Structure formats: C-alpha cells, structure tokens
Amino acid sequence: MIEKRRVRTIAWVSFSGVIVCLAGFTAIGRGSASAGQDAAAKAEPAAVSRGESLFLKYCALCHGDRGDGAGKFAYLMNPRPRNFLRDDFKLSTTQNLVPSDDDLLRTISRGMPGSAMPPWGHLPNADLKALVAHVRKLSVEGARARFDPQVHDGKMSVEERDRLVAERTSPGGPIIVPAEPVQDDVRWFRGRTLYLEGCASCHGADGHPRPEAVKFDADGYPVPPRSFAAGIFKGGMEGSGLYCRILKGMKGTPMPSYETAFTADEIWDLVHYVQSLARAGAQDRAQLRQGTLVAANTYGALPDGPDAAAWDQARPLYVGLTPLWWEDERIEGLVVQALHNEKELALRFAWLDPTRDDRAVRHDEFRDAVAVQFSLESDPPFYMGSPGERGGVNIWMWKADRQTNIDRGYQDVDAAFPQRAVDDYPYPAFGTEKAPAPELSASAPITQHHPLYLTAWGAGNLVADPLLKTPVECLTARGPGTLAGKPANVQIVSGKAVYDRGVWSVQMQRTMDLPHEHGAADERVFRRGDYIPVSFAIWNGASGDRDGRKSISIWQKLVID
Structure with a gap:
C-alpha cells in the first residue's frame, strides 16, 4: 500500500469565512476596531511563533523575511508580492478595508488566481491560522514603525501611537451585502449602461482593458486594469465578493469605491454584468490544485514517441499553470501521462500553443520549452531545492530549439x-x-x-x-542560484516532440536506475511503489518566456504503480 503524504504547494520559483444572514442581508467578514486594540497582541504567542517559522519556510522567498514584499524572487513576479508592512490589503469584507481573520484565511487557502500566489489550503488548519496571526503581526509592526519617528521626536505619545496603530490594523465591522436579486434582461441592460458609465474607461467596453488605462499601486508599480473578458478574478467571482470590491474599492490599487455612486441594486446589476463578460470556466482552470499522476506498468515496450497509440492507455492528469509574470494570453495548463516497464520511465506532456517557437538564434527569439521537476525528498522544498543532503531537485527540461537542431540540423x-x-x-x-x-x-x-x-x-x-543527441537537458538544484546542468557524458534523458495544429506533445524518457558509472546522488532514482513530488513548468517563446519568466504548477504526486 502506498502511504499518503501531504505535499507542499509551490514548486518553481507557491475564504472559508462564516456567512451570517440578517433579514435578507449577508454580513461578510468579522471583527471590529473596538474588539481588538491590537489584533496581533491578542493572538496566542505559540501561534505567532509557529506562524513566523511557517512564513520563513513558505512565504519569505516572495514576500521577504520581513514581509516587505522584497523576497529573493519578487523581481520575477507581476503583480508583485504583497508588502505586509503596509496596511494595503486588496481583499477585504470589512467596512474599514482591514481584512478580518477569515479574509486572510480565505486568501491564504485559495491563493490569488491572476497572480503567482499559490493556494495553501492543503496545510493543516492550525498552520493556516498561525500564518494569519503572523501576517497580522507584520501589519501591526509596519504601522508602528511608521509612527515611531514621531514618538522619538516627542511629537506623539506612545499611547497615541498605539491608538492609531490599533485603529489602522483592527478589522472593522462586516460589510452588509443585500440579498442577491434575480437577474433578468432589464437588469442586464442597466448593468451594461452602468458599466459603460463607470468602468469602461479602464476595463474597456467589452471587458478587455485599455492599454492607456494602466495606473500605479501604492508602492509605485504599474497596475493594468483587470481583464473581465479573461474571466479570472483574484478574489474569486462569487457575487458577494464582487459586490464588496465594487462597493469599497481595492485598497492600495487604483480601483476606487463606488459606495456613494451607485445604489445597492445598481451594484448588483454591475456584478451580474461583469460576471457575464467572463470566459466560461476560466476562473476554475486558473485555480491551482494538487493531483495524482499514476505511472502504469506496460509490462513491455514503452511508446516510441508522444504520438504513439500506446499513450491512449495511460491515465491523463490535467495540471493548471500560473505565469510568474502574469499575462491574460497564457498557457493555462498541460496534460501529463506516465508509463513504465520496470526498466524505464516515460512521461508525456501535451499543451495548447498557437505558435511553434523552435529557434533561439536572434536576440529577440525565444524557444518553447517544458520541464518536470522531481523532489529528492518526500517533503519537497518550497522552490527549486534547498541546501542539504536530500534537499535537492532533479529537473528534465525539453527545449524546442534543440529538437529542431536534431530533426532538421543545427540552427545557427x-x-x-x-x-x-x-x-x-x-x-x-x-x-x-x-x-x-x-x-x-x-x-x-x-x-x-x-x-x-x-x-x-x-x-x-x-x-x-551542434552534435547533441537529445533535446532534453538534465539539471539539478539545491536552492536559489544553484541550478546546474549535468556534464554531457551523463545526459541520459532522451526526448522527442511533435507539434501538430497548435498542440505540442513531448515525450521524455530515462532508465529508472542510474548507470553504475553515473556516480550522481543528485538525480532521482525510480522504484515501483514510489511516491514522488513532481511539478511542471512551461516556457512560451512567443511571450518572451526565458529563464525565470515561465508558467509553473504547484507540487503534484507521481506514483510508480
């Protein structure tokens, strides 16, 4: 029997709130300023300490050790990771836009589709709550630091500082959301009219944002308006959540409040119209999830290419992807299959790509590519490996230009x-x-x-x-800045690809054992019954993807049957 284990979320660089019905209205969010002078101080010390450890383990590479949004990999990401030292949280259901614990828990659990923020809902509930407590603590510390110079200069008392900090960091009362009305053609027409009046100047008349409407967030980074036509909303597209964001705006962004501009009925009409613009299924496909990839035993020869009929017998797994540098036109995901015959393991990858980018000679040419990453340990590292004897990852990366070099001659x-x-x-x-x-x-x-x-x-x-025989490169890494290719004499991962009518199909294959003369402990060995954390990445040459600019999955589970 194969033991089941938890798998961490992010691989490549990673709100279940209570709803209270009140006489036809829904109260979203919890807490009030009077309920907590300092929400972080009220948290259990053990939870805060545990939260800090979890934050450093899972969050700091993006958000920074101090929570200032300046982690080692923040430069690769757009939108940028949140700066928790500011009190600018985008997703909130409270009157003063300071998120409740439920708001923070919901965001951490679900992630933020439309950004590189992955879901962490697989973590134990106690760990999630500890992370919420630590994020709250960072917000309080940031607010206190902004007032400390005035205290130091004698312009403000400690008591006044603490009062202002509590006021700015304690969640207000919940937003009361009226009951959602039934949509009809008249309401749709009114929603369209209101949209053209208040939203189209930024988001475009048809839901495609206008390029000239790019504005800047509170940290000075450019923020293009959300594409409603793409159908991906960071806080989800549930009606109550959209109602709150239209009513109150999104703090720290150019999105304003319409609380005084529209009535409750008009906001609901806007919500329904915005939902009607969204591409069907896009939000669900953008939600990253963990799945299990089973490598079945063929008891014979493996397929001789990615278009071989034998792959029809392999169970497919759809794996969602998110670009680190967000683009609405992106590779949404890929389908992965696996087979083995006790001697070799073969993986097949297929994804939609309208352009075949298989040359990278000119300065403005970038290749299509796909990679699979195997963790060397059962509890995988947050990113591409971590220091330590078993903290590494083994990566197989297929590159379209190398495939062309082999099939049609070296492209120089x-x-x-x-x-x-x-x-x-x-x-x-x-x-x-x-x-x-x-x-x-x-x-x-x-x-x-x-x-x-x-x-x-x-x-x-x-x-x-120019004499390279395989389009697949075998690499290893043990943390940021350690990615390295294996020498040519031990590059034993083979590969083959087919591009047909907008679909790439790629097969990678390697012996399950390593040759005795291989002498490398930093490559993965495969055994029947193995449970292996794996993740995937795709580079879209047409989008200029290269190096750290790519689309990534979260960790999945590979089982060798």
Whole structure:
C-alpha cells in the first residue's frame, strides 16, 4: 500500500469565512476596531511563533523575511508580492478595508488566481491560522514603525501611537451585502449602461482593458486594469465578493469605491454584468490544485514517441499553470501521462500553443520549452531545492530549439540570416589536427568546423554543441542560484516532440536506475511503489518566456504503480 503524504504547494520559483444572514442581508467578514486594540497582541504567542517559522519556510522567498514584499524572487513576479508592512490589503469584507481573520484565511487557502500566489489550503488548519496571526503581526509592526519617528521626536505619545496603530490594523465591522436579486434582461441592460458609465474607461467596453488605462499601486508599480473578458478574478467571482470590491474599492490599487455612486441594486446589476463578460470556466482552470499522476506498468515496450497509440492507455492528469509574470494570453495548463516497464520511465506532456517557437538564434527569439521537476525528498522544498543532503531537485527540461537542431540540423546564424555577407578566412576542417589541412569557408555548416575555433563548443557547452543527441537537458538544484546542468557524458534523458495544429506533445524518457558509472546522488532514482513530488513548468517563446519568466504548477504526486 502506498502511504499518503501531504505535499507542499509551490514548486518553481507557491475564504472559508462564516456567512451570517440578517433579514435578507449577508454580513461578510468579522471583527471590529473596538474588539481588538491590537489584533496581533491578542493572538496566542505559540501561534505567532509557529506562524513566523511557517512564513520563513513558505512565504519569505516572495514576500521577504520581513514581509516587505522584497523576497529573493519578487523581481520575477507581476503583480508583485504583497508588502505586509503596509496596511494595503486588496481583499477585504470589512467596512474599514482591514481584512478580518477569515479574509486572510480565505486568501491564504485559495491563493490569488491572476497572480503567482499559490493556494495553501492543503496545510493543516492550525498552520493556516498561525500564518494569519503572523501576517497580522507584520501589519501591526509596519504601522508602528511608521509612527515611531514621531514618538522619538516627542511629537506623539506612545499611547497615541498605539491608538492609531490599533485603529489602522483592527478589522472593522462586516460589510452588509443585500440579498442577491434575480437577474433578468432589464437588469442586464442597466448593468451594461452602468458599466459603460463607470468602468469602461479602464476595463474597456467589452471587458478587455485599455492599454492607456494602466495606473500605479501604492508602492509605485504599474497596475493594468483587470481583464473581465479573461474571466479570472483574484478574489474569486462569487457575487458577494464582487459586490464588496465594487462597493469599497481595492485598497492600495487604483480601483476606487463606488459606495456613494451607485445604489445597492445598481451594484448588483454591475456584478451580474461583469460576471457575464467572463470566459466560461476560466476562473476554475486558473485555480491551482494538487493531483495524482499514476505511472502504469506496460509490462513491455514503452511508446516510441508522444504520438504513439500506446499513450491512449495511460491515465491523463490535467495540471493548471500560473505565469510568474502574469499575462491574460497564457498557457493555462498541460496534460501529463506516465508509463513504465520496470526498466524505464516515460512521461508525456501535451499543451495548447498557437505558435511553434523552435529557434533561439536572434536576440529577440525565444524557444518553447517544458520541464518536470522531481523532489529528492518526500517533503519537497518550497522552490527549486534547498541546501542539504536530500534537499535537492532533479529537473528534465525539453527545449524546442534543440529538437529542431536534431530533426532538421543545427540552427545557427546561417538559419537566422541566410542572406548575410561574411568575411572569409580559412578554418581547418573538423577532424584535422592543425592547419593547413583542408580549409573551409566561414559559411560552411557548423558541423564541418573544428571546435577549437568555436570556443563554446570546444569548452563542452551543451548550448553550443551542434552534435547533441537529445533535446532534453538534465539539471539539478539545491536552492536559489544553484541550478546546474549535468556534464554531457551523463545526459541520459532522451526526448522527442511533435507539434501538430497548435498542440505540442513531448515525450521524455530515462532508465529508472542510474548507470553504475553515473556516480550522481543528485538525480532521482525510480522504484515501483514510489511516491514522488513532481511539478511542471512551461516556457512560451512567443511571450518572451526565458529563464525565470515561465508558467509553473504547484507540487503534484507521481506514483510508480
């Protein structure tokens, strides 16, 4: 029997509130300023301490150790990670826009579709509450730090500072949401009219935002208006949540409050109209979830390519992706399958991509690519590995340009600039020891030249090797800044790909054991019955994806049957 374990959420760099009905109205959110002079101080000390440990483990790489939004990987992300030292929380259901504990719990549990913030709902409830307490503590500390200079200069008393801090960080009373009316054609028409009047100048008449409407958030970063047509809302698209955000606005962003502009009925008409603009199913597909990928035993030969009929017998798993640098036009997810025959493991990846980007020679060309990441430990690291004997990850990365190099010949400057003019000077031919053996023109195919005169190739750089036999690169990492490729003589992951009518299909394959002479403890060995945390990433060349700019999944579960 395979033991079930919890798997952490984010891989690549990671609100269940009570609803109270009151006479046809819904109260959303909890807490009030009078109920807590300092919400963080009221939290159990053990919970705050536990929350800090969890925050450093799961959140600090993005949000920073201090919670200032300046983590090591924040530069890769748009929207930027939240700065908890400010009191600007976007998602709140309280009158004063200070989020209740339920608001924070909901956001942490669900994540924020439309950003790189992953869901953490798989964590134990006690851990989630501890994280809420720590985020609250960071907010209080940030507010206190803003008033401390005035206390130091004698312009404000400690008591006055504490009063202002409590006022700014204690959740207000809940927003009372009127009962949702039944939608009809008249209400739709009124919603459309109100939308054109109050929303279209930023979000566009058809729900596609206007490029010139980009404004800036409280930290000075550009904030494009949300695309309603794309159908992805950071706080979800439930009616009550949209009602609150239209009524009160979104703190720290250019989204204003319409509390004095529209009546309750008009806000509901707007809510329903905005919901009607959304692409069906988009919100659900953007919600990252954990799943189980089962590698079945074929008891025979594995498929010889990603388009082989044998893959029809493998159970597919859809894995949602989110771009670190958000784009509405993106790769939403991929379908993954796995098979083994006790000697080799094969994985198949398929995803929709309207453009085939299989060359990366010019400065403005970027390749399509897909990667799978295997954790070396059962409790996976937050990001691409962590220091320690078993804290690493093993990555297989297929690259479309390498596939083209193998299938159609090495794509060098000759392919990018076929009509170029070159200065001609003699090269010794490949295979000769020294000049003046048979001389070649500079325009001769690269494989005829001697690597001595092509230094990257001569130095063993896989990127520049025109004789490379596999489009898949095997890499390892043990934390930020440690990603490294394996030497050419131990690159044993094979691969093959097919692009057909807007769909990439890629197969990667490797022996389940490693050769005795391989000598590497930082690559994954596969055994029947294994439970392995895996995650996936895709680079879309047409969007300029490269390096840390990519779309990622959260950790999934691979079971070798």
